Amino acid sequence: MSAKPILSVEGLGKRFEVGGGLLRRPAQVHAVVDASFEVAERACLGLVGESGCGKSTLARCLLRLVEPDEGRIVFEGEDVRSLDGPALRRLRRRMQMVFQDPYASLNPRRTVRQTLAEPLVVHGLATGEAVDARVEAALAEVGLPPDSAPRFPHEFSGGQRQRIGIARALVLEPRFIVADEPVSALDVSVQAQVLKLLEALRERHGLSMLFVSHDLGVVRHVCDRVAVMYLGRVVEEAPVPDIFDRPLHPYTRMLRAASPVPDARARFSLPRVEGEIPSAMDPPGGCAFHPRCPSALARCAKERPALADLRGGHRVACFLHSPEAAP
Amino acid sequence: MSAPAAVLPARGWTRRFRANPTSWLGVALIAAVVLAALLASTIWPLDPLEQNVAERLMAPTAAHPLGTDTFGRDVLARLLHAARISLLIGAFSIALAMTIGSAIGIAAGYLGGWFDAAVTSLLDVLLSFPTLLLGLMVVAMLGPSMGNLVIAIAITELAPFARVARAPTITLKGRDFVEAGRALGFSDLRLVVVHIIPNLLSEVVVVASLWLATAIRTEASLSFIGLGVKPPTATWGGMIREGFENILDAPWLALAPSLAILVTVLGLNLLGDGLRDAIDPRARRD
Amino acid sequence: MTEPLLEVRDLTVEFRSGGAWHPAVRNVDLSIAPRETLAVVGESGSGKSVTALAVMGLVPAPAGRIAAGSSIRLSGRELVGLGERELDRVRGDRVAMIFQEPMTALNPTMTVGEQVAESVRAHRGLGAQAARREALRVLDLVKVPSAARRMDDYPHQFSGGMRQRVMIAMALACHPAVLLADEPTTALDVTIQAQVLSLVEDLKREHGLGVLFITHNLGVVALIADRVAVMYAGEVVETAPAAELFETPRHPYTEALLASMPRVDRDVGALEPIQGNVPSIREIGPGCAFAPRCAHAQARCRESRPRLEPEGAARSVRCWLRTASP
Numbered sequence A: 001m002s003a004k005p006i007l008s009v010e011g012l013g014k015r016f017e018v019g020g021g022l023l024r025r026p027a028q029v030h031a032v033v034d035a036s037f038e039v040a041e042r043a044c045l046g047l048v049g050e051s052g053c054g055k056s057t058l059a060r061c062l063l064r065l066v067e068p069d070e071g072r073i074v075f076e077g078e079d080v081r082s083l084d085g086p087a088l089r090r091l092r093r094r095m096q097m098v099f100q101d102p103y104a105s106l107n108p109r110r111t112v113r114q115t116l117a118e119p120l121v122v123h124g125l126a127t128g129e130a131v132d133a134r135v136e137a138a139l140a141e142v143g144l145p146p147d148s149a150p151r152f153p154h155e156f157s158g159g160q161r162q163r164i165g166i167a168r169a170l171v172l173e174p175r176f177i178v179a180d181e182p183v184s185a186l187d188v189s190v191q192a193q194v195l196k197l198l199e200a201l202r203e204r205h206g207l208s209m210l211f212v213s214h215d216l217g218v219v220r221h222v223c224d225r226v227a228v229m230y231l232g233r234v235v236e237e238a239p240v241p242d243i244f245d246r247p248l249h250p251y252t253r254m255l256r257a258a259s260p261v262p263d264a265r266a267r268f269s270l271p272r273v274e275g276e277i278p279s280a281m282d283p284p285g286g287c288a289f290h291p292r293c294p295s296a297l298a299r300c301a302k303e304r305p306a307l308a309d310l311r312g313g314h315r316v317a318c319f320l321h322s323p324e325a326a327p
Numbered sequence B: 001m002s003a004p005a006a007v008l009p010a011r012g013w014t015r016r017f018r019a020n021p022t023s024w025l026g027v028a029l030i031a032a033v034v035l036a037a038l039l040a041s042t043i044w045p046l047d048p049l050e051q052n053v054a055e056r057l058m059a060p061t062a063a064h065p066l067g068t069d070t071f072g073r074d075v076l077a078r079l080l081h082a083a084r085i086s087l088l089i090g091a092f093s094i095a096l097a098m099t100i101g102s103a104i105g106i107a108a109g110y111l112g113g114w115f116d117a118a119v120t121s122l123l124d125v126l127l128s129f130p131t132l133l134l135g136l137m138v139v140a141m142l143g144p145s146m147g148n149l150v151i152a153i154a155i156t157e158l159a160p161f162a163r164v165a166r167a168p169t170i171t172l173k174g175r176d177f178v179e180a181g182r183a184l185g186f187s188d189l190r191l192v193v194v195h196i197i198p199n200l201l202s203e204v205v206v207v208a209s210l211w212l213a214t215a216i217r218t219e220a221s222l223s224f225i226g227l228g229v230k231p232p233t234a235t236w237g238g239m240i241r242e243g244f245e246n247i248l249d250a251p252w253l254a255l256a257p258s259l260a261i262l263v264t265v266l267g268l269n270l271l272g273d274g275l276r277d278a279i280d281p282r283a284r285r286d
Numbered sequence C: 001m002t003e004p005l006l007e008v009r010d011l012t013v014e015f016r017s018g019g020a021w022h023p024a025v026r027n028v029d030l031s032i033a034p035r036e037t038l039a040v041v042g043e044s045g046s047g048k049s050v051t052a053l054a055v056m057g058l059v060p061a062p063a064g065r066i067a068a069g070s071s072i073r074l075s076g077r078e079l080v081g082l083g084e085r086e087l088d089r090v091r092g093d094r095v096a097m098i099f100q101e102p103m104t105a106l107n108p109t110m111t112v113g114e115q116v117a118e119s120v121r122a123h124r125g126l127g128a129q130a131a132r133r134e135a136l137r138v139l140d141l142v143k144v145p146s147a148a149r150r151m152d153d154y155p156h157q158f159s160g161g162m163r164q165r166v167m168i169a170m171a172l173a174c175h176p177a178v179l180l181a182d183e184p185t186t187a188l189d190v191t192i193q194a195q196v197l198s199l200v201e202d203l204k205r206e207h208g209l210g211v212l213f214i215t216h217n218l219g220v221v222a223l224i225a226d227r228v229a230v231m232y233a234g235e236v237v238e239t240a241p242a243a244e245l246f247e248t249p250r251h252p253y254t255e256a257l258l259a260s261m262p263r264v265d266r267d268v269g270a271l272e273p274i275q276g277n278v279p280s281i282r283e284i285g286p287g288c289a290f291a292p293r294c295a296h297a298q299a300r301c302r303e304s305r306p307r308l309e310p311e312g313a314a315r316s317v318r319c320w321l322r323t324a325s326p
Helices: A055-062 A087-094 A113-123 A129-141 A160-170 A188-205 A217-221 A240-245 A250-258 B013-018 B020-039 B076-109 B113-128 B131-142 B145-156 B156-173 B177-182 B188-225 B235-246 B252-279 B281-285 C048-055 C084-093 C112-124 C128-141 C162-174 C192-207 C219-223 C241-246 C252-259 C299-303
Strands: A003-018 A028-041 A045-046 A070-075 A093-096 A176-180 A208-215 A225-230 A234-239 A307-310 A314-316 C008-016 C021-032 C036-041 C063-068 C071-074 C095-098 C178-182 C210-215 C227-231 C235-241 C309-311 C316-318
Touching: A003 A055, A003 A208, A003 B131, A028 A045, A028 A055, A028 A208, A045 A055, A045 A217, A045 C112, A055 A070, A055 A217, A087 A093, A087 B156, A093 A160, A093 A217, A093 B177, A093 B188, A113 A129, A113 C219, A129 A160, A188 A217, A188 A314, A188 C252, A208 A217, A217 A225, A217 B252, A217 C095, A225 A240, A225 A250, A234 A240, A234 A250, A234 C036, A240 A250, A240 C063, A250 C112, B013 B020, B013 B252, B020 B076, B020 B252, B020 C252, B076 B145, B076 B156, B076 B252, B145 B156, B145 B188, B156 B188, B188 B235, B188 B252, B235 B252, B252 C048, C008 C048, C021 C036, C021 C048, C021 C095, C021 C210, C021 C235, C021 C299, C036 C048, C036 C192, C036 C219, C048 C071, C048 C178, C071 C235, C071 C309, C095 C162, C112 C162, C128 C162, C162 C178, C162 C192, C178 C192, C192 C210, C192 C219, C210 C219, C219 C241, C227 C241, C235 C241, C235 C252
Parallel strands: A045 A208, A045 A225, A093 A176, A176 A208, C036 C210, C036 C227, C095 C178, C178 C210
Antiparallel strands: A003 A028, A003 A070, A225 A234, A234 A314, A307 A314, C008 C021, C008 C063, C008 C071, C227 C235, C235 C316, C309 C316
């Protein structure tokens, strides 16, 4: 990686306990296991995978909305996991989040002005008229008219609400945005508006971003690099052209082939996908993907391949591509 | 398309409330009772405490439309002034129960973990006592006085408020806008006060209107047993008890306050049902 | 061309809101031949799901109604105006529907096998033994692995993709001629979506089904559709064979939608978003419903509403720019 990283993550892990009772031990779900990656200054890393792969948990761990169990998160030279109290609040000024559901992510009883002013007041960044000026500036920045300020979220469409959510993340002038499926709840014709807005804001403010999505098309468009997760682990990570045009991991290939393309030539190429996504509570041994893998070797059921750097920043966890990559 | 969240009242609830004739009946009944209590001396200027031994146990006449009691006091005047006491005790005890009960429920729901488990078990114990028995035990311990009566009734109604506040707190805590608040560096206190409480208040208010009826009944029951407000102050429960002694000779003595309680409780229940249906139209079908 | 299994003519469905009737679906024409998948594609509020409900006779009264003059013919038989009992017989016997969220359509307290068997018995009058055998047969048909064992499991023990297979099995158990699928893969992961789409495709070929497939995803359309109807704000704005639609979209909305989609197969450069928002059914003016957002709109587009005009043998488009004589 050429530019210096703004965020680097090493060996991050998060377990959840589910079920259990008075006499029954709760089951452990390894939501994120040994995740390591970097995000370069002004870059956008995509995090893709199917439901239950741990991508949302990982995103929330970065902001400590979910407390990770192990690993290191270094943001702008600061060890995020060791922060508490005022230091953690200062971190949250520099790292913000955009949520998936534009209906659930805004408090229905607060006006747009209240929603946008609150962070400024809490962090003591503006008082009195300066607050209104900054709220107005934030609205203009995301393309909403100034008369939006006194209105309530339910008066807006999904796309407009997502703009409000983005404005709220931006009022604190963060350096880094974690976007969790920011367009997947929107209509197709509105998605592009929001994607363009995010693009413009990234450019203007020099933002770096972690972009979580299940939609490979959107990720291809928005991101510079992509990490693919399967059952809590990053199985492949590479620059966008490599992931989409030269995927190495059999799971990335399956995901890529199954992603629909608006082109009728795809008509008869429905991929034959094997098997179901296993439960994260009871992941298969060895490489977690081996039961569905069309090219699984005997050793894939027994050993787990480590994430190995091949060339040009293309990392993959698969014995087919790095036979020596035993853990 | 995402369904509106269970804890947030659907929009237009005021319109739905106004469109429901039975909630209007509830409003009318309660308004009548409250007005009567407020304007007691204006409506009927006789002194509720003035005794007149010559006119004991008189049947209703023009001078005493509801008759007189064993001390010759005017029953209508006592009924109107008792409304003040009964409503005040009901309102204060509900306010107390609502504040403390909701605070407990919100704390349990927000903090979760062992605290939540402990609070929930305690509430279950509290709920397993019959309301009247619990009130009786508390008054017996504290001694009968108006303040203690308020406390006793409040304690009997803590659990429902704690329960009704706890469930939506858990839901709201997991909502994205609360998580967004944490990401923005808001304190827990701010998240609870600014972002959680306003979103569950409507549900708590509905419960308050329904339990206010119970509070008034509990007050009447305790006064009936003699553990309520000390005579000669008039309360509905006390009046029923006094009337009960002469139920065969002067049935109006017990009947009038009983009807007053009936009307108030009915009005509050209609009002509460109307509010609940308006705020959560889905509850209606259950 | 074979006679259509399902033919919808001039379908208008209205809903009551604020004391007035507003059309959610306006003058929709559709037809499906045996062994044909017609994809109806549109955004929220396009009327695509309401169209499917109307075909199933499930427009909720009294809030909604099918307007006079609408016609829905299934194998030649008119469905509009049929009584509830006759409709019940048509539903399931001739036309079956699968939904986006199978969990809500399955009874959580009955085993999967019982539910499929129940639907077989209700529509085909088989005995308990025969119904169970038939249930097993259709569960095998939709490739539920080790169906003989799993049919005694409850719905919550199935994954989302497997539940959708069960729903399809229940639909097939009654040998319908037409399958209505309303966003059946939207809640599924892409790899599981691919499996369910393959299954629908196989069933269509092997059993000669006509499939009405409702989706918002143009990528999914490309995978399974033979013909496509694009809906916007309650109207069909364009119909075309799938291959032609993606090659040469004719309606400005279709064109704009394709230009606004990021694609997984190639770098598209700058996206061209469609300005504005999808209109609600209450705010549609006298002109073309898309005119307020259309980059090519002219005065005439705002004043009067274009008709769906045929273009060649297999296509049609609702746009003044395409149909007006120069």
